[in-house]
Amino acid sequence: MAAITAAMVKELRDKSGAGMMDCKKALAETDGDMDAAVDWLRTKGLAAAQKKSGRVAADGLVGVVADGTKGAVVEINAETDFVARNEGFQGFVSDIAKIVLDQGDDTATILAASYPGSERNVEEQLTHNIATIGENMSFRRAQVLEVSNGVVASYVHSALVPGLGKIGVLVALESEAPRETLEALGKQIAMHIAAARPEFLSIADVDAESLDRERAVLTEQARESGKPEAIIEKMVEGRLRKFYEEVVLNEQVFVIDNETKIAKVVEQAAKEAGSAIALTGFARFELGAGIEKEESDFAAEVAQAVQG
Numbered sequence: 001m002a003a004i005t006a007a008m009v010k011e012l013r014d015k016s017g018a019g020m021m022d023c024k025k026a027l028a029e030t031d032g033d034m035d036a037a038v039d040w041l042r043t044k045g046l047a048a049a050q051k052k053s054g055r056v057a058a059d060g061l062v063g064v065v066a067d068g069t070k071g072a073v074v075e076i077n078a079e080t081d082f083v084a085r086n087e088g089f090q091g092f093v094s095d096i097a098k099i100v101l102d103q104g105d106d107t108a109t110i111l112a113a114s115y116p117g118s119e120r121n122v123e124e125q126l127t128h129n130i131a132t133i134g135e136n137m138s139f140r141r142a143q144v145l146e147v148s149n150g151v152v153a154s155y156v157h158s159a160l161v162p163g164l165g166k167i168g169v170l171v172a173l174e175s176e177a178p179r180e181t182l183e184a185l186g187k188q189i190a191m192h193i194a195a196a197r198p199e200f201l202s203i204a205d206v207d208a209e210s211l212d213r214e215r216a217v218l219t220e221q222a223r224e225s226g227k228p229e230a231i232i233e234k235m236v237e238g239r240l241r242k243f244y245e246e247v248v249l250n251e252q253v254f255v256i257d258n259e260t261k262i263a264k265v266v267e268q269a270a271k272e273a274g275s276a277i278a279l280t281g282f283a284r285f286e287l288g289a290g291i292e293k294e295e296s297d298f299a300a301e302v303a304q305a306v307q308g
Contacts, residue, residue: 002032016041039213043220060084060137062285063097064154064168068179071152071170072101073285074142079135089137090164092129096122096139097163105142143170143283150175150277153186157194165287169193172281173266177273185269185277188256193284198249201281206248214243249282 004027012023012034018041030036060077061084076093083089099113099122111123118125122139130137145152150173157167169190173182200206218239222232244251250263260268262279270277 004028004032008032008034012037012041039217042217043224060140060287061090061093061160061164062156062166062168062287063093064156064163064170065094065097065101066152066154066170067101069148069150069152070101070144070146071154071172071283072097072105072142072144073154073168073170073283074100075140075168075285075287076137077140077288077291078133078137083133083135083137084160086133089129089133090161092125093164096142100142100144105144107139107142110142111139141285143285145170145172145281145283147172147174147280150177151179151182151186153183153190155187155190155194157191167194167287168283168285170281170283171279173277174280175270175273175275175277177270177275177277181269181273182277185266189262189265189279189282192252192255192262193249193282195255196249196252197284197286198252198282199247200249201279202250203244203248206244210247211240215240218243250279 026037115125159165
């Protein structure tokens with residue numbers, strides 16, 4: 001049996017929100033398997049939400065740029081929020097977003113691209129910035145959305161400056177409707193996405209692994225009620241509908257009116273515009289999502305420095 005360490009218990013507490021002793025028991029029951037322990041806690045009703053990808057802990061900026069039928073979103077990380085407020089760093093992130101819009105979201109291509117106003121490529125400019133600003137930085141990810149006819153709308157939540165902030169969203173709308181109509185609809189949906197954190201566009205996009213795992217947890221929860229298998233199956237299907245409403249964009253209730261599903265919002269907008277509108281994709285980047293930032297004991301660091 002795997003040894004259960006304090007670090008493992010802490011990690012499970014961060015992921016699940018459950019108590020220390022419950023986390024320790026969950027790890028013991030699952031032989032130290034972190035994902036299985038999260039599911040065990042959920043089955044017992046001790047963890048209210050599905051496993052999180054990780055605490056949002058990294059700093060830096062998310063940059064967004066959109067131009068008609070195409071949009072790009074990037075994340076560049078730094079060690080502190082102080083750097084995010086540096087004009088030089090902000091300019092760098094904006095430049096990278098424009099490069100991604102022009103050249104695509106392949107990481108190798110982006111890093112090898114010429115950086116504007118210099119003889120360096122993007123990777124070399126990043127190294128130069130680290131030396132100049134004196135703080136570690138990294139290019140983390142990028143994504144491009146494009147439609148053949150319509151609009152890619154954008155939104156940045158709590159923007160520090162236009163196009164730069166902590167959460168960036170793109171929404172792709174394929175349509176022949178007027179651009180102003182699509183821009184307005186796209187921004188509203190993007191604001192919803194920033195708040196509601198969908199993971200998939202449609203039910204068909206939910207990957208089999210996520211669905212199987214959710215079904216297994218819901219089945220175990222239902223069985224603990226002691227009801228017959230036929231009833232349990234209906235209970236699970238009902239709870240799966242709730243799961244879809246939490247993670248699938250088209251099934252989510254629009255945060256602006258709290259009653260209409262997003263799919264219906266698009267349908268109604270199409271009727272008003274007199275032209276079909278298809279929501280074909282979205283991207284949501286939240287700064288530092290999934291990155292575990294190393295915690296340090298500042299007092300211990302000072303004591304160590306004093307001791308030499």
